Amino acid sequence: MPRSFAICMAPACGLALLFCIGASRSTLAQDVGWPSCRDARTAPQKVEACTRALPAIRNAKLSERAYLRRGLAFVELRQYDQAIRDFDALIRLNGRVAGYFDNRMNAYRQKGDFAHALADADAAVRLAPGHAFVYRSRGIVHEDLGRYPDSIRDFSAGLQIEPANAGLHVDRGRLLAKLGDINGAVRDFTEALNLDAKWTQALKERGLAYVTLGDPARAKADLRLYLQSEPADADAAAALAVIGSN
Structure with missing residues (x-):
């Protein structure tokens, strides 16, 4: 190799190294807003911090996390259209995650758009057919639509x-x-209580079922036990009062 060529390689390598270091520092600087998005506590704080961070984030995974965090915060604030836009962005970034479709389904459902909710629930089932949560979510949408079977x-x-x-x-x-x-x-309901005695909703539902079956003793026992943990439930209290008056 000619000496002149070998000599001029060293500055070139130095420039390349400086370029790589500079690019790395630039990427770090662009993603520096992520910690404030990640660490925000309340829903309004999450929206504010992630909104500031997102334009500067270049790391795709961090972008996903920021959109997810802000989208969930919008749902908490009942700002469903904004949440749906964030979940749209998430799915454009990574359309292989069933949970992202599940989150958008919930936003559509809360908004009352059950057609889009069902489409997203179907997509989540296709992506994660081995996970129970996707079937539960779709079952809830079917319930919203009155499709009980x-x-x-x-x-x-x-x-x-x-x-x-x-x-x-x-x-x-x-x-x-x-x-x-x-x-x-x-x-x-009995199986639910056998699995988790703290699942108090099962007590209420079973108590009401016993009312329908004409078994007031068991109905009273379940509803009284339920009301010990949920004393503000007016429906359960009213049902118990009716049983007691008969």
Whole structure:
């Protein structure tokens, strides 16, 4: 190699190294707003901090986290259109995460847009068919639409994956009761309580089911126990009062 060529390589390497260091520092500077977004506590603080941080973030994963954090904060603030826009951005960045569709589904559902909510719930099931939460979410949307048999099928699918999920037993029990299968509902509520005695909603639902079955003694026992932990529940108190007057 000619000496002149070898000599002029050293400055070039130095410039390249300086360029790489400068680019790295620039990237770090651009992402410096992320910690304030990450550490914000209240929903308004999250919106403010993440809004400041997002334009400067160049790291794709940090962008996902910032959009997710701000989107969830918008849901908490009931600003559903803004939340949906953030979840749209999330899905454009990474359309392979079922949870992102699930979050957007919830925003659509809270807004009352059940058609879009169901489309997102379907997408989440396609992306994560082995996870119970996607079936629960879709079952809830079906319930919103009055499609109770579809809800029960989804809750049952979730229970095939997570048979020890007390919440899914309560969800399915509620729908069974609405369809008139009171004994099936009682079985689900009882299983929920066997799995988690602290799941007090199961006590209320089972107590109301016992009322329908004409079993006032068991209804009173469940509703009284439920009201010990939820004394402000007017519906349960009214049901107990009616039983007591008979």
